[in-house]
Amino acid sequence: MALKKLAKIRTAWLVLNYACTNRCLGCYAQSSQFVNQEMPYEDAITIMPIIKDMGVLDCLAIGGEPTLYKHLINLIVAAKNLGIDFKIVTNGRNLSDVAYIKALKDAGLKHASISIEGSTAQTHNLITRTPSFDQVMKGIDNCLFLDVSFNTLLTISKVNFAEIVDLAKMLHEIGVVNILYNIGLPSPESSQNEVDDFILNPIEVANVISEAYIEFKNLGIKAKFFATIPLCLFDDNLLKEMIGADYISNGAHCHIFYGTGIVFEPKGNVLPCTHFVGHPLFNWHSIGIKSSDDFSDVWYGKQGIHGDFKEAIWKYPSQKCVDCQHWGRCVGGCPFLWTHFNPNQIINSKEVS
Secondary structure, eight states: OOOOOOOOOOEEEEEOBSOOSOOOTTOTTGGGTTOOOBOOHHHHHHHHHHHHHTTOOEEEEESSOGGGOTTHHHHHHHHHHHTOEEEEEEOSSGGGSHHHHHHHHHHTOOEEEEEOOOSSHHHHHHHHTSSOHHHHHHHHHHHHHHTOOEEEEEEEOTTTGGGHHHHHHHHHHHTOOOEEEEEOOOOTTOOHHHHHHHOOOHHHHHHHHHHHHHHHHHHTOOOEEEOOSOGGGSOHHHHHHHHHTTSBOSOSOOGGGTTOEEEEOTTSEEESSGGGTTOOSEETTTTTOOSHHHHHHHHTSSSSTTTHHHHHHOSOSSGGGTTOTTBTTBOSSOGGGGGTSOHHHHTTOOOOO
Protein backbone atom coordinates (compact mmCIF):
# COMPACT_ATOMS: atom_id res chain seq x y z
CA MET A 1 0.00 0.00 0.00
CA ALA A 2 1.31 3.47 -0.86
CA LEU A 3 1.61 5.63 2.22
CA LYS A 4 0.65 9.26 2.12
CA LYS A 5 3.40 11.76 2.78
CA LEU A 6 3.39 12.39 6.51
CA ALA A 7 2.85 15.99 7.54
CA LYS A 8 4.45 18.27 10.10
CA ILE A 9 3.16 18.55 13.65
CA ARG A 10 0.40 21.14 13.87
CA THR A 11 -1.16 20.41 17.27
CA ALA A 12 0.44 19.53 20.60
CA TRP A 13 -1.38 18.26 23.67
CA LEU A 14 0.17 18.94 27.07
CA VAL A 15 -1.05 16.54 29.75
CA LEU A 16 -0.52 18.95 32.62
CA ASN A 17 -1.69 16.42 35.21
CA TYR A 18 -3.80 13.31 35.62
CA ALA A 19 -5.68 14.60 38.66
CA CYS A 20 -9.36 15.21 38.01
CA THR A 21 -12.50 16.18 39.90
CA ASN A 22 -14.58 13.76 37.75
CA ARG A 23 -14.37 10.01 37.24
CA CYS A 24 -15.98 9.69 33.83
CA LEU A 25 -17.05 6.35 32.44
CA GLY A 26 -14.90 5.46 29.46
CA CYS A 27 -12.21 8.06 30.22
CA TYR A 28 -8.99 7.41 28.26
CA ALA A 29 -6.98 8.37 31.37
CA GLN A 30 -8.48 5.79 33.73
CA SER A 31 -5.30 3.72 33.65
CA SER A 32 -3.48 6.67 35.25
CA GLN A 33 -5.72 6.14 38.31
CA PHE A 34 -5.91 9.97 38.30
CA VAL A 35 -2.77 10.16 40.41
CA ASN A 36 -1.84 13.75 41.17
CA GLN A 37 1.31 13.88 39.04
CA GLU A 38 1.94 17.28 37.45
CA MET A 39 4.08 18.35 34.54
CA PRO A 40 6.88 20.49 36.00
CA TYR A 41 6.46 24.08 34.84
CA GLU A 42 10.09 24.03 33.70
CA ASP A 43 9.26 21.12 31.37
CA ALA A 44 6.26 22.89 29.88
CA ILE A 45 8.27 26.06 29.31
CA THR A 46 11.06 24.01 27.69
CA ILE A 47 8.68 22.11 25.41
CA MET A 48 6.81 25.09 23.99
CA PRO A 49 9.64 26.84 22.06
CA ILE A 50 10.74 23.45 20.72
CA ILE A 51 7.32 22.63 19.31
CA LYS A 52 6.94 26.21 18.06
CA ASP A 53 10.13 25.77 16.02
CA MET A 54 8.70 22.53 14.65
CA GLY A 55 5.62 24.30 13.29
CA VAL A 56 3.02 23.73 16.02
CA LEU A 57 0.13 26.17 15.72
CA ASP A 58 -2.12 25.03 18.56
CA CYS A 59 -1.30 23.85 22.06
CA LEU A 60 -4.07 22.11 24.01
CA ALA A 61 -3.82 21.63 27.76
CA ILE A 62 -5.55 18.47 28.89
CA GLY A 63 -5.47 16.05 31.78
CA GLY A 64 -6.91 14.85 33.99
CA GLU A 65 -8.26 18.33 34.49
CA PRO A 66 -5.95 21.15 33.34
CA THR A 67 -7.66 23.86 35.39
CA LEU A 68 -6.26 22.14 38.50
CA TYR A 69 -2.73 22.96 37.29
CA LYS A 70 -1.38 25.76 39.46
CA HIS A 71 0.80 27.26 36.70
CA LEU A 72 -1.90 27.32 33.99
CA ILE A 73 -2.20 31.10 33.72
CA ASN A 74 1.58 31.59 33.50
CA LEU A 75 1.70 28.91 30.83
CA ILE A 76 -0.99 30.66 28.78
CA VAL A 77 0.99 33.91 28.95
CA ALA A 78 4.18 32.13 27.87
CA ALA A 79 2.40 30.51 24.91
CA LYS A 80 0.91 33.83 23.85
CA ASN A 81 4.36 35.44 23.92
CA LEU A 82 5.59 32.67 21.60
CA GLY A 83 2.69 33.14 19.21
CA ILE A 84 1.12 29.77 20.05
CA ASP A 85 -2.67 29.54 20.33
CA PHE A 86 -3.26 28.04 23.78
CA LYS A 87 -6.48 26.12 24.42
CA ILE A 88 -7.84 23.91 27.18
CA VAL A 89 -9.93 20.75 27.22
CA THR A 90 -11.81 20.88 30.50
CA ASN A 91 -14.64 19.31 32.45
CA GLY A 92 -15.85 22.89 32.97
CA ARG A 93 -16.35 22.75 36.71
CA ASN A 94 -13.78 25.42 37.62
CA LEU A 95 -15.18 27.69 34.91
CA SER A 96 -18.19 28.15 37.17
CA ASP A 97 -15.97 30.73 38.92
CA VAL A 98 -16.39 33.81 36.74
CA ALA A 99 -13.26 35.46 38.16
CA TYR A 100 -11.18 32.43 37.20
CA ILE A 101 -12.38 32.22 33.62
CA LYS A 102 -11.84 35.97 33.29
CA ALA A 103 -8.24 35.51 34.47
CA LEU A 104 -7.72 32.80 31.85
CA LYS A 105 -9.12 35.05 29.14
CA ASP A 106 -7.02 38.02 30.23
CA ALA A 107 -3.90 35.82 30.17
CA GLY A 108 -4.58 35.02 26.52
CA LEU A 109 -6.57 31.78 26.49
CA LYS A 110 -7.60 31.21 22.89
CA HIS A 111 -10.35 28.64 23.33
CA ALA A 112 -11.93 26.17 25.75
CA SER A 113 -13.50 22.81 24.97
CA ILE A 114 -16.02 22.01 27.69
CA SER A 115 -17.21 18.46 28.28
CA ILE A 116 -20.91 17.98 28.92
CA GLU A 117 -22.12 14.40 28.89
CA GLY A 118 -25.89 14.69 28.67
CA SER A 119 -28.86 17.02 28.35
CA THR A 120 -29.93 16.25 31.92
CA ALA A 121 -28.18 16.33 35.25
CA GLN A 122 -29.10 12.69 35.76
CA THR A 123 -27.24 11.48 32.64
CA HIS A 124 -24.29 13.86 32.93
CA ASN A 125 -23.76 13.06 36.60
CA LEU A 126 -24.09 9.33 35.96
CA ILE A 127 -21.32 9.42 33.35
CA THR A 128 -19.01 11.78 35.26
CA ARG A 129 -19.82 10.01 38.55
CA THR A 130 -19.99 13.42 40.24
CA PRO A 131 -22.77 15.99 40.89
CA SER A 132 -21.20 18.35 38.34
CA PHE A 133 -23.91 19.23 35.81
CA ASP A 134 -24.90 22.55 37.40
CA GLN A 135 -21.26 23.67 37.62
CA VAL A 136 -20.69 22.89 33.94
CA MET A 137 -23.80 24.81 32.89
CA LYS A 138 -22.64 27.77 35.01
CA GLY A 139 -19.23 27.56 33.31
CA ILE A 140 -20.93 27.67 29.90
CA ASP A 141 -22.99 30.67 31.01
CA ASN A 142 -19.80 32.44 32.18
CA CYS A 143 -18.09 31.84 28.83
CA LEU A 144 -21.10 33.28 27.02
CA PHE A 145 -21.19 36.27 29.40
CA LEU A 146 -17.46 37.00 29.01
CA ASP A 147 -17.41 36.25 25.27
CA VAL A 148 -14.82 33.51 25.69
CA SER A 149 -14.35 31.34 22.61
CA PHE A 150 -15.49 27.82 23.47
CA ASN A 151 -17.22 24.69 22.29
CA THR A 152 -19.16 22.05 24.13
CA LEU A 153 -18.19 18.43 23.64
CA LEU A 154 -20.25 15.33 24.31
CA THR A 155 -18.67 11.90 23.93
CA ILE A 156 -21.34 9.69 22.37
CA SER A 157 -21.88 6.44 24.25
CA LYS A 158 -24.54 3.85 25.02
CA VAL A 159 -25.48 5.91 28.06
CA ASN A 160 -26.17 9.27 26.39
CA PHE A 161 -26.74 8.80 22.63
CA ALA A 162 -30.49 9.34 23.03
CA GLU A 163 -29.83 12.87 24.35
CA ILE A 164 -27.73 14.15 21.45
CA VAL A 165 -30.49 16.24 19.90
CA ASP A 166 -31.98 17.38 23.22
CA LEU A 167 -28.57 18.63 24.33
CA ALA A 168 -28.07 20.57 21.11
CA LYS A 169 -31.53 22.13 21.42
CA MET A 170 -30.82 23.20 24.99
CA LEU A 171 -27.41 24.67 24.13
CA HIS A 172 -28.68 26.32 20.96
CA GLU A 173 -31.43 28.06 22.95
CA ILE A 174 -28.93 29.71 25.32
CA GLY A 175 -26.66 30.88 22.49
CA VAL A 176 -23.95 28.21 22.18
CA VAL A 177 -22.74 28.15 18.57
CA ASN A 178 -19.99 25.48 18.66
CA ILE A 179 -21.70 22.22 19.61
CA LEU A 180 -19.40 19.27 19.04
CA TYR A 181 -19.64 15.51 19.46
CA ASN A 182 -17.02 12.79 19.41
CA ILE A 183 -17.39 9.09 20.07
CA GLY A 184 -16.42 6.82 22.91
CA LEU A 185 -13.39 4.71 22.00
CA PRO A 186 -11.56 1.85 23.67
CA SER A 187 -8.14 2.51 25.17
CA PRO A 188 -5.27 0.03 25.57
CA GLU A 189 -6.44 -0.90 29.07
CA SER A 190 -10.19 -1.11 28.29
CA SER A 191 -11.78 -4.40 29.27
CA GLN A 192 -14.37 -6.10 27.08
CA ASN A 193 -16.98 -5.49 29.81
CA GLU A 194 -16.22 -1.75 29.81
CA VAL A 195 -16.57 -1.65 26.04
CA ASP A 196 -19.81 -3.66 26.10
CA ASP A 197 -21.33 -1.37 28.74
CA PHE A 198 -20.29 2.00 27.32
CA ILE A 199 -19.10 2.04 23.71
CA LEU A 200 -21.35 1.88 20.65
CA ASN A 201 -20.08 -0.25 17.80
CA PRO A 202 -19.20 1.66 14.59
CA ILE A 203 -22.45 0.71 12.80
CA GLU A 204 -24.46 2.04 15.74
CA VAL A 205 -22.40 5.23 15.71
CA ALA A 206 -23.10 5.77 12.00
CA ASN A 207 -26.83 5.27 12.61
CA VAL A 208 -26.87 7.68 15.56
CA ILE A 209 -24.99 10.39 13.67
CA SER A 210 -27.10 10.02 10.53
CA GLU A 211 -30.37 10.24 12.46
CA ALA A 212 -29.17 13.20 14.54
CA TYR A 213 -28.04 15.05 11.41
CA ILE A 214 -31.47 14.77 9.85
CA GLU A 215 -33.07 16.13 13.04
CA PHE A 216 -30.54 18.96 13.26
CA LYS A 217 -31.17 19.85 9.63
CA ASN A 218 -34.92 20.03 10.24
CA LEU A 219 -34.44 22.09 13.40
CA GLY A 220 -31.91 24.46 11.84
CA ILE A 221 -29.30 23.65 14.49
CA LYS A 222 -25.60 23.59 13.61
CA ALA A 223 -23.46 20.93 15.24
CA LYS A 224 -20.45 18.86 14.24
CA PHE A 225 -19.40 15.24 14.69
CA PHE A 226 -15.83 13.98 14.90
CA ALA A 227 -16.35 10.33 14.13
CA THR A 228 -13.28 8.17 13.68
CA ILE A 229 -15.28 5.33 12.12
CA PRO A 230 -15.14 3.96 8.56
CA LEU A 231 -16.84 6.33 6.12
CA CYS A 232 -18.28 3.38 4.23
CA LEU A 233 -20.78 2.92 7.07
CA PHE A 234 -22.64 6.07 6.02
CA ASP A 235 -25.05 6.36 3.13
CA ASP A 236 -22.96 7.91 0.34
CA ASN A 237 -25.41 10.70 -0.48
CA LEU A 238 -25.99 11.56 3.17
CA LEU A 239 -22.26 11.53 3.84
CA LYS A 240 -21.63 13.94 0.98
CA GLU A 241 -24.36 16.22 2.30
CA MET A 242 -23.03 16.13 5.87
CA ILE A 243 -19.48 16.90 4.73
CA GLY A 244 -20.70 19.73 2.51
CA ALA A 245 -22.65 21.23 5.41
CA ASP A 246 -19.68 20.71 7.77
CA TYR A 247 -21.64 18.49 10.13
CA ILE A 248 -19.00 15.80 9.97
CA SER A 249 -15.25 15.96 9.53
CA ASN A 250 -14.11 15.47 5.94
CA GLY A 251 -12.42 12.17 6.57
CA ALA A 252 -12.32 9.61 9.33
CA HIS A 253 -8.57 9.60 9.75
CA CYS A 254 -6.84 10.86 12.86
CA HIS A 255 -3.52 12.58 13.41
CA ILE A 256 -1.61 9.46 14.45
CA PHE A 257 -1.53 8.23 10.84
CA TYR A 258 0.07 11.43 9.57
CA GLY A 259 2.09 12.62 12.55
CA THR A 260 0.27 15.97 12.74
CA GLY A 261 -0.30 15.78 16.49
CA ILE A 262 1.82 14.98 19.53
CA VAL A 263 1.13 14.40 23.23
CA PHE A 264 3.46 15.19 26.15
CA GLU A 265 2.88 13.52 29.53
CA PRO A 266 3.99 14.87 32.93
CA LYS A 267 7.09 12.64 33.32
CA GLY A 268 8.54 13.26 29.86
CA ASN A 269 6.79 10.52 27.92
CA VAL A 270 5.78 11.35 24.36
CA LEU A 271 2.60 9.68 23.10
CA PRO A 272 1.13 9.43 19.59
CA CYS A 273 -2.39 10.05 20.96
CA THR A 274 -3.99 10.81 24.33
CA HIS A 275 -5.44 7.28 24.39
CA PHE A 276 -1.93 5.76 24.61
CA VAL A 277 -1.60 6.51 28.34
CA GLY A 278 1.31 4.44 29.64
CA HIS A 279 2.41 3.43 26.13
CA PRO A 280 4.94 6.08 25.04
CA LEU A 281 6.92 6.28 21.84
CA PHE A 282 9.89 7.59 23.82
CA ASN A 283 10.82 9.77 26.79
CA TRP A 284 12.29 13.13 25.85
CA HIS A 285 14.17 13.40 29.14
CA SER A 286 15.92 10.06 28.91
CA ILE A 287 17.20 10.63 25.38
CA GLY A 288 18.41 14.15 26.13
CA ILE A 289 16.27 16.31 23.83
CA LYS A 290 17.25 19.96 24.19
CA SER A 291 16.27 21.57 20.88
CA SER A 292 13.86 21.29 17.97
CA ASP A 293 16.62 19.67 15.92
CA ASP A 294 17.03 17.00 18.60
CA PHE A 295 13.32 16.44 18.67
CA SER A 296 12.96 16.29 14.88
CA ASP A 297 15.68 13.66 14.68
CA VAL A 298 13.70 11.42 17.02
CA TRP A 299 10.16 12.25 15.87
CA TYR A 300 10.95 11.62 12.22
CA GLY A 301 13.26 8.71 13.02
CA LYS A 302 12.82 5.09 14.02
CA GLN A 303 11.69 5.79 17.60
CA GLY A 304 9.13 8.38 16.58
CA ILE A 305 5.76 8.28 14.93
CA HIS A 306 7.30 8.08 11.47
CA GLY A 307 9.41 5.04 12.31
CA ASP A 308 8.30 1.64 13.56
CA PHE A 309 5.00 3.07 14.75
CA LYS A 310 4.08 4.16 11.21
CA GLU A 311 4.75 0.70 9.87
CA ALA A 312 2.56 -0.83 12.57
CA ILE A 313 -0.37 1.55 12.14
CA TRP A 314 -0.63 1.97 8.35
CA LYS A 315 -2.56 -1.19 7.56
CA TYR A 316 -5.92 -1.93 6.03
CA PRO A 317 -8.14 -3.02 8.94
CA SER A 318 -10.13 -5.11 6.47
CA GLN A 319 -9.45 -6.42 2.97
CA LYS A 320 -12.63 -4.58 1.99
CA CYS A 321 -10.69 -1.31 2.42
CA VAL A 322 -8.28 -2.10 -0.42
CA ASP A 323 -10.39 -0.76 -3.28
CA CYS A 324 -12.64 1.54 -1.26
CA GLN A 325 -13.34 4.97 -2.77
CA HIS A 326 -12.88 6.56 0.66
CA TRP A 327 -9.42 5.13 1.41
CA GLY A 328 -6.94 7.93 2.06
CA ARG A 329 -9.23 10.40 3.77
CA CYS A 330 -10.58 7.40 5.68
CA VAL A 331 -8.16 4.86 7.11
CA GLY A 332 -10.77 2.45 8.37
CA GLY A 333 -11.52 4.23 11.63
CA CYS A 334 -9.66 4.46 14.92
CA PRO A 335 -7.33 1.45 15.35
CA PHE A 336 -8.56 1.02 18.92
CA LEU A 337 -12.01 0.08 17.59
CA TRP A 338 -10.58 -3.08 16.12
CA THR A 339 -9.17 -4.23 19.43
CA HIS A 340 -12.76 -5.01 20.45
CA PHE A 341 -14.80 -5.13 17.22
CA ASN A 342 -14.28 -7.29 14.13
CA PRO A 343 -13.54 -5.04 11.12
CA ASN A 344 -14.45 -7.77 8.64
CA GLN A 345 -17.95 -7.92 10.08
CA ILE A 346 -18.43 -4.15 10.21
CA ILE A 347 -16.57 -2.41 7.39
CA ASN A 348 -18.63 -1.93 4.24
CA SER A 349 -21.76 -3.26 5.95
CA LYS A 350 -24.45 -0.87 4.74
CA GLU A 351 -26.80 -1.17 7.67
CA VAL A 352 -27.29 2.55 8.17
CA SER A 353 -30.87 3.69 8.68
